[in-house]
Amino acid sequence: MGTTHEQFNVGGMSCSFCAESIKKAYSRTDGVEDVDVSLAHEEVLVEYDDERLTGVEVKDTLRDLGYTIRDPDKAKRYEQQQAELADGKRRLLFAGGASIVVAALMGWxxxxxxxxxxxxxxxxxxxxxxxxxxxxxxxxxxxxxxxxSLRRGIFNQHVLLEAGAFAGLVGGLLGLFVFPSFPTVHFFAVSVFITTYHILSEYTSLIVRTRASQAVQGLLDLQPDTARRVSDDGGVEEVPVDDLDVGDRVRVKPGENIPVDGTVVEGASTVDESVATGESIPEEKSTGDEVIGGSVNETGTLLVEVTATGEDAFLNQVAREIEEARAMKPGIIQLADRVLKYFVPGVLSIAGLSFLFWVVAPLAWGADPNVQRGAFAALAVLVLGYPCALGMATPLALIRGGGKAADRGILMRSGDAFQIFPDVDHIVLDKTGTITVGEPAVSEVVAFGADEVDVLTTAASAEAFSEHPLADAILEFADEQDVEYADPDDFDSVTGKGVRATVASDDVLVGKPGWLSDEGIDLSKGSDDIERLQGHGLTVAGVVRDGDLLGLIGIGDEVKSDAAATIQRMRDAGITPVMITGDNERTADAVAEEVSIDRVMADVLPDEKREEIGRLQDEGHRVAMVGDGINDAPALTQADIGIAIGAGTDIAIESADIVLMGDRLGGVMDAYEIGNESYRKTRQNLATAFAFNGVGVAAATTGLVHPVFAMLAMVLSVSAVLANSFAGQLLSGEGVNTEFALDDRTDGERGDGRVTAD
Structure with a gap:
């Protein structure tokens, strides 16, 4: 017994004021020690003393506030989200129909x-x-x-809405039964209109959230459901991965995902570990080497002894890191909600004071208390105090900015992205697949006593039958250079070292310099170039024909064509670029030098990436993170703004606030500029809306403002916000794109956990 953590996926949160209400409710609950709320991912993490509070009571606090707790199963959670969307649509249709009828009656x-x-x-x-x-x-x-909320002493947008709605209801009833001069129909109409507006606002927010990717399960889908377990007598049986225990042995064939974390006890192969490191060049694995569940076995058959299962497995650890980072991500109070924090109690206080003034003040000049005028003033204040345009300011900016971003292939998934981006002063970028292309390619060919075409022809012929990714890079480069090559007469792959082949009666070796030295090849004439190429972070393959070093081929991950220009745009905007990677320091430094990044973090594991982001935040920096791999997902979630490359893994996309639908790095700064512009629009919208509400509330205190004028002011303020949000866009012919759908891909395009950008 002691401190317990409970994490919930919560339905019904529509704005950061909801998140603040949940925090306040838990802070006033005896036994709760800490609470973190993520609005973007609709998650709540509660830390409580289980000797003073039960899990049921923790859940009841959320349910009492009117929020729902979704099923932990992600597939069922998605179904619940769709059901919530359907319920929201039904509410809106009913309320909208009532509003249309009332508006028609008033118009008549x-x-x-x-x-x-x-x-x-x-x-x-x-x-x-x-x-x-x-x-x-x-x-x-x-x-x-x-x-x-009121029961817990929390004043939020729901309290203000109901104050306005009940003010309209009470005003109409007073006109019906007490004060014949009260405009009955118009007071009742107010109740209908502001309730409908709030339902519309929450439905819009729900659409934005439920259209985001539901791909967290894609992380665990990388891990096979079954494995081939090998018994002590050599028998093989296929069993569910969940049935494996530490010490069991499993056989993994070429092309299969490795089902568990383990150690190779037999066999040799190349393994694509980008699931963990994000690096494109596979690792050579042989007896005694560790392998990670979810990585891809490429060339040989391996016998793997299980070293971790369940929650201790790598992929499950990453999933847990992501969920914790989501729930503990620093909360952002939207600008509109910061205004509402003071506006709500202010309006309620002014309404009460207005009533007291017209009851008490007339006594000062010898008149009778004017209860009717006081009631009218208080009701009008509550009606005019409901901030329709104020509440629409941020969603409209989100729709406008989101549409503009979508035209450039950028998905802005979160309103936080608009508010925070102007304050970002550090952008942390993953290397592979973000700054670089993410695929091995030939960067340089060096020839000794022959021309480069001869070196490339010989290497391509020797590698023609190889399945190694570096061989694919050589063959692809040869095709690009229109180099003709023939199949080898004999071929032998030396796992982890290179290939041996006979090409046109010549004995050819292509492989690592160390292996070539072991084969007795003199590399002295190429030693300087080997050192130079390796210094640039390239993998070097030596090409030997009949015992003579013919040349060298440097293979690496090419830097994206717009990377250097994008980094310069960051500097021009006053933002510090930082590169973080799981690759080695030498390769990282070489790439950083090419794109002019001064600060580099290399050999960093997924959890360490998140910690580095946290350290920057602890120093007071606003941090954006750009990445594309599973190993980037915890850091993307931890960052103030996570930006995923759309050609990356589903889990990275799901963890991000912004998704670049292609692989162009320049979209990062495009998103920054759109975010700046959208936040500027939000501030303008709020100023406009607050002006209408502020003037309206002040006028209402006189007790002379008719409800119809309150509704006209509401229409005018909303129209002004709409005009400010979209007029320039419509005049420029850009159009308004309100589509926020993330996943337009077919199932076949992401069978390996990755997507291909058109």
Whole structure:
């Protein structure tokens, strides 16, 4: 017994004010020691004393607030999200229909009848029914949230909405039964309109969230469901991976994913470990070497002894790192919510003071207390205080900026990305697949006593039957250079070292310099070039014909064509670029020098990447992280803004706030510029909306503002925000792109956990 952690995926959060309400509720719950809330990923991590609080009570706090706890199973969670979306749509259709009817009735009264006051008792009853139906039908869940928040002393947007909605309801009832001069229909109409607006706002937020990728399960899908377990007598049986124990032995054939973490006890092969390191060049594995579950066995058959299972396995550790980083990611209070933090209690206080003023102040000049005017003033303040345009300012900026970004192949998944990007001062970039292309390619051919074509022809002929990725790079380069080569007469692959072949009666060796030396080849004339190429982070393959060193081929991961220019754009914007990689220091330094990055972190494991991001944040920096691999996912989640290369793994995409749908690095700074512009629009929208609300509330305190004018002000403020958000875009002919769909790929395009950008 002692401290326990519980992590929940929560439905019903629509803005960072919801996240703050959850934090406040738990902070006032006896036994809760700490709580972290991630709005972007809708997750809550609660740390509590299980001797003072039970798990059921922890969950009940969320449920009491009106939020739902989704199923831990990711497939079922996705179904629940879709069900929430369907419920939201039904609420919106009902409330929207009621609003249309009320608007038509009001239009008939004002335009046809030319009057503001009620026309008949029948119309009063109809609008009352619509108000009650909207508030206690589709809007019932809002009341539950408002009640539970008030019960805990939390003043949030739900409280303000219900204050305005009930003010309209009370005002209409007063006009119906107490003060005939009260505009009954218009007060009831207010209740309908602001409830509908809030439902629309939450539905828009829900759409943005549920259209994001549901690909966390893609991480665990890399690990096979079954494995070939080898018994002591040599028998082989296929068993579920979950049934494996430490010490069991499994056989892995070429082309298969390695099912578990383990140690090679028999065989030799090349293994693609990009799942862990992100590096494109595979590692040579033989007896005694460790292998990682989820990596790909490429060339030979391996017998692997299991060293870790369950929660101790590498992929499960990464999944846990991601989930913890999500829940503990520093919370961002949206600019609109910071305004609401003071605006909500301010409006409630002003309403109460307005009523007291018109009841008490007349006594000062010898008049009778004006209860009717006080009530009208208080109700009008609550009605005008509900910030329709204020609440729309951020979503509209998100839609506008998101559409513009989508036109450039950038998916802005989170409103946080717009708010935080202007404050980012460090951008941390993964190397392989981010700064570089992510595939081995020939960078240089050096010839000794022959021309480069001869070296390349000889090497390509010798490697023609090889399945090694470095051989593929040589053959691809030969094809690009239109070099003709023939199949070898004899071929032998020496695992982890190179190949031996007979080409046109010549004995040819292509492989590592160390292996060539062991074969008695004199490398003295190439020693300087070998050192130079390796100093640039290249893998060197020597080409030997009939015992003579013919040349060298340097193979590496090419830097993207726009990488250097993008790094310069970062510097021009006052942002410090940092490179972080699991590759060795020599290779990392070579790439960093080519693109002019001064700060380099090499030989870094996935959990260490996250720690490095955390250290930068602890120093007071705002940090963006750019990556494409599973090994980058925890760091992408930890960063203030995670940016995934869309040609990378699904789990990296799922962990990010921004996704570049191609592999162009320049999209990072495009997103930065769009984020800056969108946040500027948000501030302008908020200033416009707050001006309408501020002036309206001040005017309402006089008790002379008719509800219809309150609604007109609401329409004008929303129209002004809309115009500011989209007028320039529409005039420029850009159009408004409101599509936020992430996953337009077919299943066949990601069978290996990666996607291909068009």
């Amino acid at each position: 009264m004002i335009v046809v009848m030319g009057r503001f006051e009620s026309v008949s008792l029948a119309m009063d009853i109809v609008t009352l029914g619509l108000a009650l139906g909207t508030m206690f039908g589709p809007g019932r869940y809002i009341k539950k949230k408002a009640y539970q």
